[in-house]
Amino acid sequence: MHLDVQDLRNFYYRSTLGRAAQASVRGRLLDLWPDATGQTVAGFGFAVPLMRPYLADARRVVALMPGPQGVMQWPAGMPNVSILTEEWLWPLETGHVDRLVVMHGLETSDRPSRLLEECWRVLGPGGRAMFIVPNRAGLWSRSDLTPFGFGRPYTLGQLESQLRAHHFTIERHAAALYRPPSNRRFWLKSGALFEKMGRSLPTVLAGGVFLVEVSKRVNRQSGLMSRDKPPSRIRVLEGLSNPIPKPA
Numbered sequence: 001m002h003l004d005v006q007d008l009r010n011f012y013y014r015s016t017l018g019r020a021a022q023a024s025v026r027g028r029l030l031d032l033w034p035d036a037t038g039q040t041v042a043g044f045g046f047a048v049p050l051m052r053p054y055l056a057d058a059r060r061v062v063a064l065m066p067g068p069q070g071v072m073q074w075p076a077g078m079p080n081v082s083i084l085t086e087e088w089l090w091p092l093e094t095g096h097v098d099r100l101v102v103m104h105g106l107e108t109s110d111r112p113s114r115l116l117e118e119c120w121r122v123l124g125p126g127g128r129a130m131f132i133v134p135n136r137a138g139l140w141s142r143s144d145l146t147p148f149g150f151g152r153p154y155t156l157g158q159l160e161s162q163l164r165a166h167h168f169t170i171e172r173h174a175a176a177l178y179r180p181p182s183n184r185r186f187w188l189k190s191g192a193l194f195e196k197m198g199r200s201l202p203t204v205l206a207g208g209v210f211l212v213e214v215s216k217r218v219n220r221q222s223g224l225m226s227r228d229k230p231p232s233r234i235r236v237l238e239g240l241s242n243p244i245p246k247p248a
Helices: 005-016 018-031 048-054 112-122 154-165 185-189 191-198 231-240
Strands: 040-045 060-066 080-086 098-104 123-134 168-176 209-216
Touching: 005 018, 005 048, 018 048, 018 168, 040 048, 040 112, 040 185, 048 060, 080 098, 080 209, 098 112, 098 154, 112 154, 154 168, 154 209
Parallel strands: 040 060, 040 098, 060 080, 098 123
Antiparallel strands: 123 209, 168 209
16 A cells, blocks of 8 residues: 655655654665765655765666655756656666665555565666665554554564565665654654664664665576587698597
């Protein structure tokens, strides 16, 4: 079940809680991916709140928004790079994406396996993807005040198992959104302290969302390999005067 793009925009850009959530998740993403100079960066779902820092130095940035969600122009005040697309058929060439961010995409998809296949297709060799999903045990997945309260939340083990089943290699994981999902002034003012304290806790115990980084695994060729040996130039020049004997 996809949320409407207008609801997502209003939360992240027009509400205090949404701007705080944006800062928390984007801060963790930048800890893991501080630089994308010269790379092609793509986002699927509603990943645009996290992608602005890459606009200046990336070779290309594109925001893919699924049809059931809808699309909005992004970034504001700059040439538009957002595209309305089919959920499992992206207008990107195979193997041309270096960095892929998926937020509000996997947990809301009706067919997550097909979505993961499309993610794998567009990533280049050695490409990395970051999947950001609500923590099943966290407070944010239980609240209707935020977009993370919709769709299917995950445990860390469930998410990593699903990604491995689709030929991704798990590189590392992190968490964000340690503050409660509340609009009360006390929680909003003390949120930065909660975020700082939460980073010292194990990922599986706290945090409203998981960030799981994966790389594209290309299976190596297995089995015995044989190499054809080219005919000797000397034997060819000798001709019929010294024929090669036939095998018995």
